[in-house]
Ligand SMILES: Nc1ncnc2c1ncn2[C@@H]1O[C@H](COP(=O)(O)OP(=O)(O)O)[C@@H](O)[C@H]1O
């Protein structure tokens with residue numbers, strides 16, 4: 001069952017889950033990604049939120065001591081708050097599943113698809129979600145064919161302005177808006193600094209919103225949309241993580257029917273990609289129509305992140321929401337059925 005929550009007025013029954021809590025939660029944060037610092041901040045906030053609900057929490061980085069440490073705490077549930085490659089591409093979750101450790105969030109195979117912007121965009125477009133016109137270009141092709149050969153074709157296909165970003169990235173790192181053909185080669189190089197495949201897509205002019213989907217044991221529900229208004233006009237790394245540089249409006253200042261469409265799209269994305277527990281879909285509303293930008297399987301939980309804000313706006317403290325997610329993961333357990341041969 002899917003339920004949509006749009007701001008405090010149009011609420012759906014969201015009873016608290018009544019499941020036992022585990023003895024210990026291991027919050028995984030840090031990791032070796034470009035977003036390590038953000039992850040540590042997110043992890044600290046989740047850990048504090050869980051402690052405020054009386055849970056015992058161990059904060060852990062991802063290193064060679066992790067597997068033995070998990071073996072010492074058999075009743076624990078892992079809450080991965082790792083951003084970027086290792087955390088969101090599903091690799092670590094595959095390991096947790098292999099170890100039989102219950103964890104909050106989507107399984108590895110779903111993360112692999114969701115984390116890659118070119119693949120995720122194709123999948124959700126096939127499901128009827130509006131997406132930007134997009135081309136994925138691996139670095140070798142770009143180098144071998146030469147920038148000049150491709151610039152004209154990209155201009156014809158996609159048009160200006162366009163957006164260039166690493167296919168597998170986050171926190172807007174390596175993302176740039178390209179307004180003229182001359183700017184394109186440098187933008188491609190900027191994206192390749194973060195990974196071997198870049199996506200080039202049409203720039204969607206409109207209102208940026210992000211919608212979290214949370215399943216606290218009653219099926220996925222969309223939290224109120226958060227509207228993002230960076231003072232600089234660009235929602236880049238600085239605008240994300242420097243307090244006071246971006247206004248976050250929750251609920252978003254968009255008409256109720258548009259907010260409902262945004263919630264619908266976020267739920268469809270969550271469902272089509274087979275995501276579990278928690279996701280956050282980034283959208284731009286263009287002429288009243290939500291256009292998909294990307295989905296996050298480990299959304300930011302820092303002081304300036306959207307999910308904690310949306311959770312509070314829905315009437316749940318972040319601690320309550322995280323504790324419910326942990327209880328659901330504990331009830332589910334860690335063993336997954338092996339893939340049939
Ligand atoms: N096609 C696009 N049109 C307009 N703005 C975009 C587009 N793609 C990305 N952006 C902007 O760049 C930011 C980062 O892009 P996004 O796809 O969300 O990647 P990530 O957050 O993983 O770095 C977005 O928050 C948005 O402000």
Ligand SMILES: [Mg+2]
Pocket residue numbers: 171172282294
């Ligand atoms: Mg994003």
